[in-house]
Amino acid sequence: MEHLSLLDNNIPGNSTLITAVELERFVNLRSLALDFCDFTAEMARVLTDSNHVPLQRLSLLVHNVSVMHKSLDNMPNDEHWKALSRKSTSLRVYIMAFDIKSEDMLKILKPSMPLERIHFDSYITCVSGAVVDLISRQYDRFLTHFILMNDVIDTSGFPDLSDNRNEDPLVLLAWRCTKLSLLAIHGYTVWAHNLIAIARLRGSDLKVLEVTEESIDFDQGELADQDVDPVHNLIEQVSLGLGQPWHAVMDIESLSVFTEPNRHFYREMQSFSEDI
Numbered sequence: 679m680e681h682l683s684l685l686d687n688n689i690p691g692n693s694t695l696i697t698a699v700e701l702e703r704f705v706n707l708r709s710l711a712l713d714f715c716d717f718t719a720e721m722a723r724v725l726t727d728s729n730h731v732p733l734q735r736l737s738l739l740v741h742n743v744s745v746m747h748k749s750l751d752n753m754p755n756d757e758h759w760k761a762l763s764r765k766s767t768s769l770r771v772y773i774m775a776f777d778i779k780s781e782d783m784l785k786i787l788k789p790s791m792p793l794e795r796i797h798f799d800s801y802i803t804c805v806s807g808a809v810v811d812l813i814s815r816q817y818d819r820f821l822t823h824f825i826l827m828n829d830v831i832d833t834s835g836f837p838d839l840s841d842n843r844n845e846d847p848l849v850l851l852a853w854r855c856t857k858l859s860l861l862a863i864h865g866y867t868v869w870a871h872n873l874i875a876i877a878r879l880r881g882s883d884l885k886v887l888e889v890t891e892e893s894i895d896f897d898q899g900e901l902a903d904q905d906v907d908p909v910h911n912l913i914e915q916v917s918l919g920l921g922q923p924w925h926a927v928m929d930i931e932s933l934s935v936f937t938e939p940n941r942h943f944y945r946e947m948q949s950f951s952e953d954i
Contacts, residue, residue, distance in 0.1 A: 679704055681951055683711035685739055685944075694748075698724050709735035709951035714773070714786065715748035722758035725765070732766030734954045737947040740786065742777040742803070750785060759790035770794040770820065772950050774943045780806040789816050795823035795950065799939040800865070804828055807839040810847035818854040823946075827939065828865025836893060838867040852876040852884070862888040864930065870896045870912045877919025884920060891926040 682704060684695040696712070698720035707725075710733060717738055725733050754762075763769055772795040775783060783805070787793070796813065798805045805826060813821065828837065840846035849872050852858060858880055868889055877887065896908045917924045931937055 680706055680708045682707055682709070683737075683947065684716070685711055685713060701725070702727075702729075705730050707731070707733060708954055709733070709737075711737035711947050711951075712739070713744050714738040714740040714753070715744045715750070717754070718752040719754045719758050720752070722754040722762055726758075726761045730765075732769065733762065734766060734768050735770060735772070735951045737772045737943075737950060738774075739943065740773060740775040740778050742779075745778065745782060750782060753786065754788070756788040756790050759788045759792075763790055763792055768954075770950075772823075772947065773797070774799065774939070776939075777801055777803045779803050780809050783809045784812060787812055787816065791817075792820050793817040794820050795946070796821070797823070797825040797939070797943065797946075798827060800828045801830075804837045804866075805839075807841070807843055807847040810839055810851060814847065814851040814854040818856065820857065821851075821855040822857050823860040824851060824855075824858065825860075825862045826864070826866055827862075830865050836865055836867045840867075840869065840872070846872045846875075848872060849875050849879070852879040856883075858884060860884075860886040862886065864890040864893055864927075866893060867895050868893050870894055870908060873912065874915040874919060877916040877924070879919075881919060882921040887916070887920060887924060888927050890930050891928050894926055 694716050696716065698718060701721055701724050708731060717736075724730070769792050771791055771793045773786075773793065774797040776799050778786075780803075787809070793813070793816075805828075810826075813824070830836065839848060846869070848861075848863070848868065852861070852875070861876065861884060873889060873894065877884065894912070913925055
């Protein structure tokens with residue numbers, strides 16, 4: 679068997695679907711999908727064993743319920759990730775995080791993890807600017823997909839990742855992560871001038887830029903200039919930066935990445951693994 683996905687369709691609890699001992703039998707495994715809390719240091723050691731073919735794709739679902747019932751104490755440390763990456767130089771990781779506290783994400787995101795795709799889905803716990811900054815610094819050579827969703831009911835006060843910072847973390851992400859090809863944002867404040875900067879930094883290499891209309895905000899200077907329509911100017915400047923026509927996402931229901939995050943993860947996990 680080359681592909682193995684063991685993810686509970688229901689909300690994860692305290693059950694473990696596979697152990698490290700059972701994983702030892704899958705010596706030809708090239709892609710693996712697991713609940714993050716089930717992916718232990720011992721599993722990482724098993725996958726680096728000389729009997730196993732190099733693992734190439736690892737999809738990990740991090741759910742707040744799973745973290746509450748289980749523990750992060752047994753997760754791989756940075757040395758385990760280094761060993762896995764040495765075993766397979768083509769190993770890439772895809773993470774989807776549901777309502778995970780920033781302090782837990784800072785523990786999970788080890789420097790040697792070859793993270794290619796990350797998807798944050800929040801209902802209660804928002805992602806911090808520190809987490810986005812860490813991702814842009816640690817995974818600048820790998821990151822291609824970055825999805826940031828906050829499914830808030832009150833649309834009047836989206837969290838602003840650039841608060842109390844000289845540089846916006848999303849702009850820094852676009853600057854540092856030179857392989858970034860997909861950026862999707864809903865429920866976080868994205869300032870129009872920063873969106874233009876992102877488009878200019880990544881240019882035509884940024885194939886998908888999906889930002890919901892209600893997430894975009896304009897500073898007072900842009901709104902005060904009566905000679906320029908700020909919305910029209912934003913569309914024009916972002917389109918120029920990307921080298922293709924662009925507009926904000928008007929109908930959030932049209933995008934499964936925002937409305938059906940679970941289904942999106944399973945579909946993305948499959949395409950992620952099919953790449954090998």
